[in-house]
Amino acid sequence: MKLLKYLEILRLTRISLEEYSNWGQDEIHKVTIATTSCNRDSFMKSAYQLSYTENINPQKELNNIKQRVNCCSKCSLGKSRLNAVFGNGAVDASLIFIGEGPGYDEDHKGEPFIGKAGQFLTKIIEAMNYKRETVYISNIVKCHPMIDPCNPEKRSNDRPPSLEEIKACIPYLDMQLEIIRPKIIVTLGASSTRGLLNNEEPISKIRGKLKEYKGIKLIPTFHPAALLRNSNLKKPVWEDMKKVIRYLETGEIW
Ligand code: SF4
Ligand code: URA
Numbered sequence: 001m002k003l004l005k006y007l008e009i010l011r012l013t014r015i016s017l018e019e020y021s022n023w024g025q026d027e028i029h030k031v032t033i034a035t036t037s038c039n040r041d042s043f044m045k046s047a048y049q050l051s052y053t054e055n056i057n058p059q060k061e062l063n064n065i066k067q068r069v070n071c072c073s074k075c076s077l078g079k080s081r082l083n084a085v086f087g088n089g090a091v092d093a094s095l096i097f098i099g100e101g102p103g104y105d106e107d108h109k110g111e112p113f114i115g116k117a118g119q120f121l122t123k124i125i126e127a128m129n130y131k132r133e134t135v136y137i138s139n140i141v142k143c144h145p146m147i148d149p150c151n152p153e154k155r156s157n158d159r160p161p162s163l164e165e166i167k168a169c170i171p172y173l174d175m176q177l178e179i180i181r182p183k184i185i186v187t188l189g190a191s192s193t194r195g196l197l198n199n200e201e202p203i204s205k206i207r208g209k210l211k212e213y214k215g216i217k218l219i220p221t222f223h224p225a226a227l228l229r230n231s232n233l234k235k236p237v238w239e240d241m242k243k244v245i246r247y248l249e250t251g252e253i254w
Contacts, residue, residue, distance in 0.1 A: 058091045058179045065175050069142050075168035077101075077141060077161070080149035083110035087138025087176060094183040094248055096136040097121065098173065100191040100223060103158045107144035112137045117225040121188070124224065128241050136180055140192040141169040166195040177216060184244055185216055189223030208240045210253060217253075219244060 066086040072078050085102040088111060097113075105115035113121050122132055141161040148157055161169075177185070187193040190203045196213045199206060203222060211218040221240040222233045243254045 061179050062086075062091060062176065065172060065179075069172055072142070072172075075141075075143075075165045076149070077143035077145055077165055077169075080146055080152060081143035082107045082152050084142045085110055085112050085139060085144075086142060086172075087112050087136060089132065089136030090134050091136075091180060093134065093136035093180055095130065095186065095244065096138065096177070096180060096182040096184075097125075097186045097188055098192040098196070099137070099139045099188045101139050101141040101158075101161050102144040104144070104152075104155050107152060112139055113224075116228060117223065120224040120228060124237065124241060127238075128245055136176075136182065138173060138176060140173065140187075140195040141165050142172060143169075160191045161195075163195075166191070170195060174214070177214065182216060184247055185213055185218040186240075186244060187218060187220045189226065193220040207236060208243065210243075217247065 069084045069086050072084065078084075081102075083102075083106075085106045089096075099113060099117075099121075102112065103115055103117070105118070106112055112118070121137070125132055125135060144152065145159050145161045145165065146152065146154075146157045147159045148154060151157060185196070187196060193203060193206060194200065196218065197206075197211055197220070203220060207221050208219065211220065219240055221237050227233045227237060246252060246254065
């Protein structure tokens with residue numbers, strides 16, 4: 001039990017160090033000293049002194065990161081967004097969906113996948129016999145990528161995030177994955193698939209193939225917005241989701 005707690009503290013400390021990589025050198029130095037002490041007892045004491053390990057609670061950890069995202073300006077999307085969209089769902093979800101980025105509706109409400117594509121995603125989740133609240137939903141970037149960033153009130157003002165924006169934002173998703181530790185990631189569309197896999201293959205080629213990201217199984221599929229434009233894509237997406245269900249229910253890899 002003690003060992004488990006010790007390992008949990010190490011894990012959370014690493015997450016926090018990643019988070020603090022945004023801070024100045026002095027702060028990183030302080031935290032590093034506190035966490036690299038050779039003496040186990042003094043390490044435990046130092047680790048406990050860090051407020052974020054006082055009460056290990058994954059929901060609290062997520063809330064802390066959400067607060068940082070809400071005031072993030074690591075890329076230019078931070079200047080034009082109305083609301084950052086952190087993601088939502090179950091903190092212990094086995095399944096996480098990663099979209100491209102917030103659109104108009106999401107930017108206005110601060111919640112992921114609530115527009116038309118989101119309603120379609122809800123249908124897919126329910127067809128899989130899950131509920132939205134029992135999975136986790138987020139995006140590869142947390143702020144709305146706009147064609148015209150001066151006009152957040154304009155509809156159809158969405159664009160895919162740039163690689164630079166994805167690179168700036170990915171540490172937040174990494175932290176979410178560390179805390180939630182899902183069994184499988186479903187990337188929706190090309191942006192999140194490329195962002196996580198560093199792979200230039202078209203989504204039509206790579207979809208349905210088993211991949212991995214940081215030790216977590218990953219399956220790319222088409223974005224629900226693409227399904228709204230082309231209903232022929234529904235069938236392949238359903239094939240992909242059947243693989244996900246099978247993996248979650250039996251642990252078998254297709
Ligand atoms: Fe920060 Fe990500 Fe928003 Fe860029 S998109 S400002 S990195 S939260
Ligand atoms: N499309 C996305 O990729 N993400 C959202 O949150 C909404 C629409």
